[in-house]
Structure formats: C-alpha cells, structure tokens
Amino acid sequence: MAADPGPRVPDSIDEFRTLARARLNTFERIAVPGDLATRRAAVALCVVDNGAGPAVIVIKRAYRGRNAGQWGLPGGRVERGETLERAAARELHEELGLVADPADMLGVLDDFPAASGFAITPIVTTLSNIADLEPSADEVHSVHFVDLHSLAAAGTPHWVRRGDTETPATPETGLLQMRLAPDMTIHAPTGAMLWQFREVVLLGRRSEAARVAHFLQPDWTHH
Numbered sequence: 001m002a003a004d005p006g007p008r009v010p011d012s013i014d015e016f017r018t019l020a021r022a023r024l025n026t027f028e029r030i031a032v033p034g035d036l037a038t039r040r041a042a043v044a045l046c047v048v049d050n051g052a053g054p055a056v057i058v059i060k061r062a063y064r065g066r067n068a069g070q071w072g073l074p075g076g077r078v079e080r081g082e083t084l085e086r087a088a089a090r091e092l093h094e095e096l097g098l099v100a101d102p103a104d105m106l107g108v109l110d111d112f113p114a115a116s117g118f119a120i121t122p123i124v125t126t127l128s129n130i131a132d133l134e135p136s137a138d139e140v141h142s143v144h145f146v147d148l149h150s151l152a153a154a155g156t157p158h159w160v161r162r163g164d165t166e167t168p169a170t171p172e173t174g175l176l177q178m179r180l181a182p183d184m185t186i187h188a189p190t191g192a193m194l195w196q197f198r199e200v201v202l203l204g205r206r207s208e209a210a211r212v213a214h215f216l217q218p219d220w221t222h223h
Contacts, residue, residue: 008082008147009054009148009152009202010054010148011053011054012049012053012054013048013049013054013126013127013128015049015054016047016054016126016148017106017126019126019201020047020106020107020126020201021106021107023104023200023201024107024108024109024124024201025107026199026207027107027109027200027207028207028208029108029109029110029207030111030211030213031108031110031111031121032111032113032119033059033187036183037186038117039077039079039117039118039119040077040078040084040118040119040120040121041075041076041077041087041114041118041119041120041121041124041191042075042076042078042084042085042088042091042120042121043072043073043074043075043076043088043091043120043121043122043123043190043193044057044074044075044088044089044091044092044100044122044123044125045073045075045109045122045123045124045125045193045197046073046092046098046100046126046127047124047125047126047127047148047192048126048127048128048130048145049128049130050130050145052145053147053148053149054147054148055146055147055148055217056145056146056148056151056194056197057073057074057096057143057144057145057185058071058072058073058124058137058143058144058145058146058180058186058190058194059071059072059073059074059095059096059140059141059142059143059144060072060140060141060142060144061139061141062137062138062139062140062141063138063141064138065139070190071143071161071184071186071190071191072190073122073161073190073193074088074091074092074095074096074098075087075091075092075095076091076094076095077118084108084121084123084168085102085105085123088100088105088121088123088125089101089105089125092125094136094139095135095136095139095140096125096130096133096135096136096143097133097134097135097136098130098132098133098139098184099132100125100127103171104125104126104127105123105124105125106124106125107123108121108122108123108124108127109121109122109124109193109196109197109200110122110196110211110212110213111213112188112189112192112193112212112213112215113213114189114217115217120189120193121152122193122196122197124197124201144184146181146184146194148202150180150181151178151180151194151198151202152198152202152203153199155179156179156180156198157176157177157178157179157195157198158176158177158178158179159171159173159174159176159177160174160175160177161173161174161175162174162175162216162218162219171215174216175187175188175216175217175218176188176191176192176195176215176216177191178191178194178195186219187201187218188212188215188216188217188218189217191215192212192215193212194208195212196210196211196212196214
C-alpha cells in the first residue's frame with residue numbers, strides 16, 4: 001500500500017492566494033468585543049516565496065523591550081483611528097521593510113485574547129516579491145521562513161502538560177507546541193495563530209473545529 005502523501009499544500013503563491021481567499025471567505029471569524037479589549041494588536045501572517053516555495057514569515061524578536069527574544073509574527077499595537085489591516089501593513093513595513101497593499105490581504109482569522117491583555121488579530125497576507133526585505137535591528141533579531149509543508153505536517157502540533165514538555169496532553173488540557181524545526185518551538189499566542197492558519201487555510205477544517213481562544217499560554221507570556 002502506498003504511503004499517505006499528506007495534505008495537498010499549495011506549491012505557488014498564486015495557488016495559495018486562490019485557496020486562502022476561498023477558505024477565509026467561508027471562515028466564521030470570532031472577534032473580541034471592543035468593550036472587552038483594552039488593547040488591540042494586529043499581526044501579518046504573511047506568506048511569501050523565499051525561493052523554495054510558499055512559506056510563512058516568522059521572526060525572532062530583538063533581545064530588548066517587550067517580548068524580547070520570543071518567536072512572533074510581524075505586528076504590534078493598533079494605533080488610534082487605525083484599521084486592523086492598516087496596522088498589520090504598517091508593522092510589516094516598519095519591522096521588515098515590506099509593503100503590503102489592501103489587495104495582498106486575503107482575510108482575517110480569530111482574535112486571540114493574549115494573557116498580556118492584548119486582543120491580537122491575525123491578517124492573512126501574501127506578497128509576491130520580498131526583494132525589499134530589510135529587518136529593523138531595533139525590533140527583529142532574525143527572520144525565518146516556515147514552509148507550508150512543514151506547517152501542515154501531522155507531527156508539527158504537540159500538546160504537553162504545562163511545565164512538562166515530555167508528557168503528552170490533550171488540546172483541552174495541554175499547552176500547544178508548534179515544533180517547526182529542531183530549534184523552533186512556538187507556543188501561544190503565536191503558535192495558536194499558526195495552528196489556526198494551518199487548520200483552516202491549509203487543511204480546510206470547519207470554523208468550529210479550529211478555535212483557539214481557550215489555548216493555554218506559557219507563564220512567561222503573561223506580561
């Protein structure tokens with residue numbers, strides 16, 4: 001019997017753009033109500049072609065300031081009078097030098113109520129050209145490209161008990177670890193947004209089967 005080839009993952013930016021628009025168009029997004037969110041942030045879950053096929057941009061933040069040295073997506077606080085999409089585009093440019101137009105933004109996933117007090121909104125974005133990529137040394141320590149095949153792989157999400165990375169747990173009781181490389185394990189909030197992107201956009205799961213607001217977060221994210 002032939003081995004299971006796994007999920008069908010887009011091989012080009014154009015193919016990804018078509019798939020993502022279709023699936024996000026039917027995604028029933030959940031937003032944190034305005035009266036419950038004292039602070040809002042937007043991130044660009046940005047898919048690009050880095051020469052090896054479509055991949056998500058993941059950054060390691062500079063070793064200073066808020067979230068020092070943590071894995072993240074380009075993004076930050078939404079300024080007064082700014083839309084979520086505009087905030088994500090501004091942060092993408094400030095942190096990486098990349099320019100996203102409204103047409104590059106394909107849809108929005110669920111808000112994630114972070115333990116830090118921010119309601120974080122992921123904007124799924126795609127860029128055909130990253131020649132202008134120039135990370136800001138003040139905000140970005142390093143830039144990484146997570147290919148869609150790795151993100152969609154069955155062995156990427158792991159659920160462990162809080163404080164115990166070896167003991168398996170369930171999504172209802174455990175801490176999510178997105179193990180994307182030997183030296184890249186990403187927890188919520190960023191891990192939760194990548195997991196929902198994986199489930200909804202890459203694997204085509206139903207909205208109600210891919211919620212993330214209840215995901216546990218490591219203690220070091222609670223500030």
